[in-house]
Amino acid sequence: MKYFFTLLILFFYAPIFAQFSGGNLTELQYGKLPNDLERFGSSYNKLNLNYGYKNFKFGAGTQFYHTPYSERNYFEYAWINANYRHKGWNVNAGNFSETIGRGILFRSYEIPGALLEDLTFRSKNYFYRDLLGSSVEFKNKKYFLKGMWGYSLNNVIPPTQAFEKRREDEIVAFSGGVQFLKQTFEASILKVNNGNSETSYALGSLSGTIAPSLSYYTAYAFYVDGTFTEHKTANTYAIYGSLNYTNGKFGGSFEVKDYSNFLIGTGINEPPALVKEHTSKLLNRSTHVLLPQNERGLQLEAYYQHSLFSTFAINYTLANNTFETRTFRYREIFLEAATSIGKGTDLKFFMDYAQDPFKGEKSRFSTGAVIEQSIDDGKYGAMLESEWQQFDRDKTHVQNIANTLTFRKKSKIFLSVLFEASTDPFLIDNSKSKKSWFGGSLKYQLNNKHSFLLFAGERRGGPACNAGVCYEILDFQGVELRWNTRF
Amino acid sequence: MLKLNILILLLIYGPLSFSQSVRDFTLQNIDGELKTYHELKGEELTIIDLWASWCKPCLKSMPKINVLYKEYQNKGVEVIGINTDGPRSISKVKPIVKVLNLSYTNLTDINNTVMKDLEVASLPTLLIINSENNIVYRHEGFSSGGEIAIKNKINELLLNSELKQ
Numbered sequence: 289m290k291y292f293f294t295l296l297i298l299f300f301y302a303p304i305f306a307q308f309s310g311g312n313l314t315e316l317q318y319g320k321l322p323n324d325l326e327r328f329g330s331s332y333n334k335l336n337l338n339y340g341y342k343n344f345k346f347g348a349g350t351q352f353y354h355t356p357y358s359e360r361n362y363f364e365y366a367w368i369n370a371n372y373r374h375k376g377w378n379v380n381a382g383n384f385s386e387t388i389g390r391g392i393l394f395r396s397y398e399i400p401g402a403l404l405e406d407l408t409f410r411s412k413n414y415f416y417r418d419l420l421g422s423s424v425e426f427k428n429k430k431y432f433l434k435g436m437w438g439y440s441l442n443n444v445i446p447p448t449q450a451f452e453k454r455r456e457d458e459i460v461a462f463s464g465g466v467q468f469l470k471q472t473f474e475a476s477i478l479k480v481n482n483g484n485s486e487t488s489y490a491l492g493s494l495s496g497t498i499a500p501s502l503s504y505y506t507a508y509a510f511y512v513d514g515t516f517t518e519h520k521t522a523n524t525y526a527i528y529g530s531l532n533y534t535n536g537k538f539g540g541s542f543e544v545k546d547y548s549n550f551l552i553g554t555g556i557n558e559p560p561a562l563v564k565e566h567t568s569k570l571l572n573r574s575t576h577v578l579l580p581q582n583e584r585g586l587q588l589e590a591y592y593q594h595s596l597f598s599t600f601a602i603n604y605t606l607a608n609n610t611f612e613t614r615t616f617r618y619r620e621i622f623l624e625a626a627t628s629i630g631k632g633t634d635l636k637f638f639m640d641y642a643q644d645p646f647k648g649e650k651s652r653f654s655t656g657a658v659i660e661q662s663i664d665d666g667k668y669g670a671m672l673e674s675e676w677q678q679f680d681r682d683k684t685h686v687q688n689i690a691n692t693l694t695f696r697k698k699s700k701i702f703l704s705v706l707f708e709a710s711t712d713p714f715l716i717d718n719s720k721s722k723k724s725w726f727g728g729s730l731k732y733q734l735n736n737k738h739s740f741l742l743f744a745g746e747r748r749g750g751p752a753c754n755a756g757v758c759y760e761i762l763d764f765q766g767v768e769l770r771w772n773t774r775f
Numbered sequence: 776m777l778k779l780n781i782l783i784l785l786l787i788y789g790p791l792s793f794s795q796s797v798r799d800f801t802l803q804n805i806d807g808e809l810k811t812y813h814e815l816k817g818e819e820l821t822i823i824d825l826w827a828s829w830c831k832p833c834l835k836s837m838p839k840i841n842v843l844y845k846e847y848q849n850k851g852v853e854v855i856g857i858n859t860d861g862p863r864s865i866s867k868v869k870p871i872v873k874v875l876n877l878s879y880t881n882l883t884d885i886n887n888t889v890m891k892d893l894e895v896a897s898l899p900t901l902l903i904i905n906s907e908n909n910i911v912y913r914h915e916g917f918s919s920g921g922e923i924a925i926k927n928k929i930n931e932l933l934l935n936s937e938l939k940q
Contacts, residue, residue, distance in 0.1 A: 309795040311894055338894070340796065345892065373798055378888075387886045391862030398887060400896045427801060429809050472807055497806055503869060530866040539870030560862045565829045589867055591874045596838050599874070632919055634835070666920010699914075699921055736913045755827065756863030772896060774913075 310337040312773040313414075315403065319766010322407065322749070327766060330355040332403060332412050334366075343374040351447070353412045360411045364447040367418065378425040383418045386436055388461055389491040391756075392509045392526050392550070393478045395558040396440070399754050401772070404443060405762055411446035415759065417556075420455060434463040440556045457482045457553035471496030477512070480553045487514030489552065491526075505530045509550070524549040526559055526580070540590035550580045558756070562587035564603045564622055565753045568656050569690045569708070570677045571640055574649075575753045576607055576618045584608045585618075597628040609646060616646040632662040632669075644679075649686075652679035669696045686712045702731040708748045741770040795910045797823075797902075800889050802857070802882035805869045815880055817853030819936050820929065821904040825857045825884075825895050828867040833899040836917035837875055840901070843926060844879045850933060856881035859890050859898065903928060906936070 315332040336349040352363040369382035385396040398416040405412040421438020439455035447454070458481045465474035476491045491509035498504065511524035527546040533539070543562045550559060561578040562585055585607035592600045600623075607618040620642035628634050636658040644652060656675035663669065670693070677688040687710070694704040708725040710716070716723040727745025734740065749763040801811045815821075824840050826833035837856070844854040858868045858881055865885055872881045884890055893902065896915070903912035903925075912928050914921065 307796055309894060311896065313896075336894070340798065343798065345798065373800070376801065385886050385888060385891065387862065390865065390885070395862060396886075397861060398891065400898075427809065467807070470807065495807065501873075503806070505866065532866060532869045534870050534873035537874060537876075539874035541866045541870055543866055558862065560866070563863075565864060567829060567831050589870075591870055593874045593876070599834075634919065636831075660919065662919035665923055666918070669918055669920070696918060699916060699918055699924065733915070739915075755829070755859075756861035774894065774896075 307340045314771045316769045345371045362447045376428050380423045391558040409446045411448050413446045431466045485515045488512040503532045526550040537593045543587045546584045547580045570675045573750045577758050619643045634660040648681045649679040700733045704729045737774050739772045743768040797908045819851030822854045823902045825900045827859045828864045830898045832917040839922040854879035858883045
């Protein structure tokens with residue numbers, strides 16, 4: 289008995305340095321979503337638990353969504369993962385993230401805190417794309433080798449649907465790379481099987497530093513084998529190149545793309561878009577969404593830092609989409625200046641001009657300013673963000689405005705008032721000349737572990753781009769409470 | 776009976792430690808060279824700043840973190856910037872780091888593997904890690920004056936470390 293207890297104690301205390309950690313996100317809503325006839329209450333919850341011991345980490349998570357409509361509800365054991373990382377080895381079993389060839393062949397991602405709901409399924413789920421399978425990687429300063437197998441998540445299909453629909457694409461991929469004279473050569477091969485087709489793709493890339501101020505990345509990917517027709521086979525490729533240059537206070541990047549028929553599987557890849565992802569509300573909503581089936585173009589971005597807290601940025605984007613004989617040419621030029629004046633005053637100003645024939649938006653002009661004033665060594669602050677946009681569509685003149693006024697106390701309490709208005713005929717009733725959205729939010733950061741965000745009013749939906757991924761946000765009218773916990 | 780109860784409680788709660796530590800990781804710096812966390816960590820404290828090129832508060836905070844780095848680098852404090860840009864905007868990372876003239880090392884986490892491992896839910900997130908690799912402070916978001924709170928925390932942690940010695 290004595291030995292038994294000693295062994296028991298030793299067994300339990302072996303992992304004395306092991307650690308539990310995790311997080312929980314709860315979102316409670318009461319209100320109205322588009323196409324719903326009445327207001328209703330809903331709750332969403334995502335729980336993550338992790339256990340770390342030396343070089344191992346184990347994680348598991350659940351998510352659920354509950355509404356009065358049973359077809360939208362679910363409870364899901366969403367992810368489980370075992371990971372080992374030591375001396376260049378990285379081994380995964382379960383759910384894991386991976387990117388191959390800067391997303392040209394495959395990209396997984398997680399948009400922290402973002403929830404996805406769309407008009408088709410009307411359910412709600414965490415916004416991520418991962419692989420369910422396994423991977424092994426070894427890397428050192430001279431070379432790397434990686435192999436993986438798994439089922440990619442199609443996050444537009446919610447957990448209310450069958451596994452086969454949500455994880456339709458089965459992939460097998462191998463990558464390898466060598467480093468020499470500050471240059472890196474990588475080669476990858478990917479096989480995708482999704483029931484409709486079985487296709488293989490290959491990618492080669494060369495990147496590195498030419499001089500301390502000049503670096504580059506180039507990639508070429510193509511169709512290798514599968515069930516494509518001869519015409520499709522010859523026209524399936526992706527070419528991407530970027531060049532970076534810096535000189536003192538000046539820096540810039542130049543990128544080119546040529547993508548043809550390069551939407552892999554149900555959309556498991558995400559080649560570099562070469563379109564600026566804006567942080568301002570109106571411009572973010574207007575972001576051009578890449579069509580990897582058929583897109584050519586370039587992006588030029590330059591920065592100049594005048595002083596420690598004064599920067600200028602300029603961006604030019606060109607994207608061509610050709611459909612049979614017609615070419616849609618998206619063009620955008622963006623200018624931004626940010627500076628600090630006096631004590632605790634920050635100013636930012638931007639201007640943007642675009643032609644977007646694909647969406648029928650002619651001469652789209654947007655401008656905006658942000659002024660932030662902090663008082664008492666940053667203990668209190670106020671920020672006003674004001675944006676305005678106009679364009680012509682089908683002989684109609686459209687205007688959008690967005691204003692946000694925020695007051696804060698330290699980094700603990702943020703109180704915001706939001707106002708948006710639009711004359712877009714796609715959004716307003718025939719009897720009215722404009723539509724307005726008015727709302728307010730209160731964020732309270734209790735401590736390092738708990739934060740609360742309360743929203744009340746109306747929120748304008750539409751396209752949104754975050755961390756390189758574009759998705760749709762639904763209009764909302766009502767009250768919403770978010771509680772984020774970490775433990 | 777009391778002894779048995781204490782033993783059971785110890786068995787249950789003893790191994791459970793609800794805190795988070797940093798496992799060694801390997802990422803490329805902005806010149807494509809592989810760097811490990813153990814190579815870069817500070818003797819007393821390590822500050823990890825997770826950022827992205829499209830995150831405006833991140834860009835606002837970085838020159839201020841650089842000022843803190845210059846002030847504390849001789850006191851055993853190291854700063855590691857971890858960029859989380861995906862393929863869409865990764866090409867903008869090097870020019871930004873160079874133009875902002877950041878003195879500390881910046882790594883690129885294009886797969887967001889380290890970001891996930893550190894359970895980062897928003898950007899920017901700044902973590903302070905002690906010499907035992909435990910995360911002892913987490914600062915999410917950035918608004919003017921945020922650098923003062925970070926500086927006060929560094930001072931407090933350095934003082935605690937001195938007192939322990």
